[in-house]
Amino acid sequence: MVGVVFQPIAHSKSLQKNVNTVIVYTKGKDRKYSHKNYFSTDLKQSWSEILEIYRLRFQIEFLYRDAKQYLGLNHCKTRSEEKLTFHINTSLTSINLAKIAHWKKDKSEERFPFSMSDVKTL
Numbered sequence: 001m002v003g004v005v006f007q008p009i010a011h012s013k014s015l016q017k018n019v020n021t022v023i024v025y026t027k028g029k030d031r032k033y034s035h036k037n038y039f040s041t042d043l044k045q046s047w048s049e050i051l052e053i054y055r056l057r058f059q060i061e062f063l064y065r066d067a068k069q070y071l072g073l074n075h076c077k078t079r080s081e082e083k084l085t086f087h088i089n090t091s092l093t094s095i096n097l098a099k100i101a102h103w104k105k106d107k108s109e110e111r112f113p114f115s116m117s118d119v120k121t122l
Helices: 049-069 081-105 116-121
Strands: 004-006 008-011 017-027 033-040
Touching: 017 049, 033 049, 049 081, 049 116, 081 116
Parallel strands: none
Antiparallel strands: 004 017, 008 017, 017 033
């Protein structure tokens, strides 16, 4: 839930360039406001696009975490670029296929969270 959103353009000292900043204030259950800061180097992005990209970022991190823990993403010892690309694509495709199989067997409207450990146990 988004409360109050501010979107100033600010100069980042560490990046040595202007950044598109999004500051989101939300009211918690205790009726106190908290804030989160997001930024992008693309100055033309809207605040909703920046927030959507940050939400998707966590899904991408879960994808890589599962590939490392369960599918051996880090266990390739080749130096050939083609073989590395094949290994990475195979690991990430395996997770996506497991997600499809997990959600396809559940015919209800509500999607339950995907867990690679549950798939591996099955």
